[in-house]
Amino acid sequence: MSLIETAIKKIQASAAAQAQTAVATDTAPKRKSAAKFEPIDPTTIRQFKRVAADPEAMERNCILPQVTDQAALRGYKILRTRIGQRLAAGGWHSIAVTGTESGQGKTLTAINLAIALAQDPNTYVFLVDLDLQRAQIAAYFGMQIEKGLGDYLVGEAGISDIIYNTGVERLAVIPNSRALEHSSDFLSSPRMLELEEKLSAEKPRRIVIYDMPPILLSDDVLTFAPHVDGIVLVVTEGFTARSSLERSKELLAEMNLIGVVLNKSSERNDSPYY
Numbered sequence: 001m002s003l004i005e006t007a008i009k010k011i012q013a014s015a016a017a018q019a020q021t022a023v024a025t026d027t028a029p030k031r032k033s034a035a036k037f038e039p040i041d042p043t044t045i046r047q048f049k050r051v052a053a054d055p056e057a058m059e060r061n062c063i064l065p066q067v068t069d070q071a072a073l074r075g076y077k078i079l080r081t082r083i084g085q086r087l088a089a090g091g092w093h094s095i096a097v098t099g100t101e102s103g104q105g106k107t108l109t110a111i112n113l114a115i116a117l118a119q120d121p122n123t124y125v126f127l128v129d130l131d132l133q134r135a136q137i138a139a140y141f142g143m144q145i146e147k148g149l150g151d152y153l154v155g156e157a158g159i160s161d162i163i164y165n166t167g168v169e170r171l172a173v174i175p176n177s178r179a180l181e182h183s184s185d186f187l188s189s190p191r192m193l194e195l196e197e198k199l200s201a202e203k204p205r206r207i208v209i210y211d212m213p214p215i216l217l218s219d220d221v222l223t224f225a226p227h228v229d230g231i232v233l234v235v236t237e238g239f240t241a242r243s244s245l246e247r248s249k250e251l252l253a254e255m256n257l258i259g260v261v262l263n264k265s266s267e268r269n270d271s272p273y274y
């Protein structure tokens, strides 16, 4: 087992003890009871503003369903199933995707996890760009948007102006095109909390995935963590320093860590990688 895997396992163990939830990637949590399957009537689904995503941009940026690498596809399916099971077992609906540092694949993981979850015909998803200083989701999809989350947070747009259907079935996206300084202040603002409440109250219920900045570089994740059900941590093999993981451990102990993604792994078996 590599140093990084050992460190991840330690973090998972301490977070599990803290939150009293099973989180280790290779130990499935016990289900409280089998949830009754209730198919969703598609006519009850709210329609949002339509903005076409650019398939070429999606392909260039390795976004599902434009990914053809079979190993990557398999990795995302496993990730979707494990996260989906954990959400169902805990009765949870919202996730913040973060990492220890920049450039580890948080945004790509958040987007592909959202799309992979929405591939299930009974699962509806909101994907929110909550990296307020370095928004990327619109660019990854190749979407041209008029208004985004930043405009809403400064009071220049309403909620219905910033939720988009991109053409990916069952997925609605809240992108951003306006960088905001003092991002953690916006994350705890009444407008942000109102948006979070509205997304959580959506009927039929949607899984909400927030793409967030790194846990170590700002207090954004700490500020917003109380408003999500769980945290998914993305780390990169060969890039994430053990010391970063150790420093993250203390912060994560206060949060509900529901999964760790080992991204860009050189092991081509069952983890999400290319």
Ligand SMILES: Nc1ncnc2c1ncn2[C@@H]1O[C@H](COP(=O)(O)OP(=O)(O)OP(=O)(O)O)[C@@H](O)[C@H]1O
Binding pocket: 061, 062, 099, 101, 102, 103, 104, 105, 106, 107, 108, 109, 131, 134, 136, 213, 214, 263, 264, 265, 272, 273, 274
């Ligand atoms: N598994 C992967 N295989 C190959 N390239 C990847 C993988 N994951 C991410 N990348 C690439 O790495 C770069 C950074 O990815 P991404 O934007 O998702 O990282 P991030 O953690 O969100 O970065 P930031 O902290 O800047 O927001 C992108 O060019 C992305 O396409």
Ligand SMILES: [Mg+2]
Binding pocket: 106, 107, 108, 131, 136, 212
């Ligand atoms: Mg990012």
